[in-house]
Amino acid sequence: MSTVLSQTTGIVLSHRDHREADRWYSVFTPDRGKVEFLARGGHKPLAKLTPHLEMVAVVELMLVHGRAYQIVAGVERRRAFARIYDDLQKLTLAQNGLHLVDIGTREQEADPHLFELLVSWLSFLNDQASMTTERAGFLLGAFALKLMALIGYRPELALCLSCRAVIVEAQYRWHALKGGVVCQACVARDQEQWFAARAMGDGTLKLLRLGLEEPFVVHLRPHLLGVDLAGFHEALESLMISHFPTIPASSLRAACAV
Ligand SMILES: [Zn+2]
Numbered sequence: 001m002s003t004v005l006s007q008t009t010g011i012v013l014s015h016r017d018h019r020e021a022d023r024w025y026s027v028f029t030p031d032r033g034k035v036e037f038l039a040r041g042g043h044k045p046l047a048k049l050t051p052h053l054e055m056v057a058v059v060e061l062m063l064v065h066g067r068a069y070q071i072v073a074g075v076e077r078r079r080a081f082a083r084i085y086d087d088l089q090k091l092t093l094a095q096n097g098l099h100l101v102d103i104g105t106r107e108q109e110a111d112p113h114l115f116e117l118l119v120s121w122l123s124f125l126n127d128q129a130s131m132t133t134e135r136a137g138f139l140l141g142a143f144a145l146k147l148m149a150l151i152g153y154r155p156e157l158a159l160c161l162s163c164r165a166v167i168v169e170a171q172y173r174w175h176a177l178k179g180g181v182v183c184q185a186c187v188a189r190d191q192e193q194w195f196a197a198r199a200m201g202d203g204t205l206k207l208l209r210l211g212l213e214e215p216f217v218v219h220l221r222p223h224l225l226g227v228d229l230a231g232f233h234e235a236l237e238s239l240m241i242s243h244f245p246t247i248p249a250s251s252l253r254a255a256c257a258v
Pocket residue numbers: 160161162163164165182183184185186
């Protein structure tokens with residue numbers, strides 16, 4: 001039997017036990033997207049590999065392509081985000097980000113931008129001091145928005161979904177299933193089509209735009225009003241329920257309340 005060796009850079013997203021001694025890993029790579037591989041407890045002692053595979057880090061993997069699946073033959077840590085472990089909240093944010101990428105992507109769909117997003121998320125958290133639960137919730141929401149945009153569900157936040165007119169303050173509604181904002185005039189013109197459109201505050205729309213467009217460091221700045229943040233999470237969760245490939249088991253808000 002011939003085997004092929006390959007080397008790839010990646011960030012481990014998740015792992016699960018397989019039989020007694022083996023473990024499956026899911027890793028996100030810039031050139032091959034999400035890749036799954038097996039670490040075997042029998043051949044190479046799993047204990048030697050796991051510290052590298054189960055830390056939040058960029059790793060260099062040596063994979064052996066077998067007939068049915070890939071097996072890891074070696075791991076080297078390229079970049080550790082060790083300070084994420086200083087704070088339970090940072091670790092929770094990092095793990096939730098990894099989980100969202102894991103459930104939001106399919107195997108073998110290369111996406112270098114998504115890999116960059118993940119690296120920027122982890123390095124931001126690594127450098128960050130602890131923050132309030134509200135700020136953490138806003139940041140995780142912003143990560144989810146950027147992720148959705150990259151996997152093909154970028155919400156429309158600037159122009160009316162229907163007539164493409166520029167959205168004016170207080171003159172629009174939100175439609176999660178259609179993926180964005182619609183102007184009042186269009187809602188009035190065709191009430192049947194826009195029946196499910198909901199009211200949205202300007203502060204909420206501002207947070208959505210900020211989360212989608214600006215880098216994470218900018219998300220530390222705005223004052224977060226409770227009503228705007230609640231609207232932000234409601235809009236985001238309705239978007240995820242409508243479009244995300246797998247609905248996360250817990251809400252993003254709940255995830256941050258550590
Ligand atoms: Zn319109």
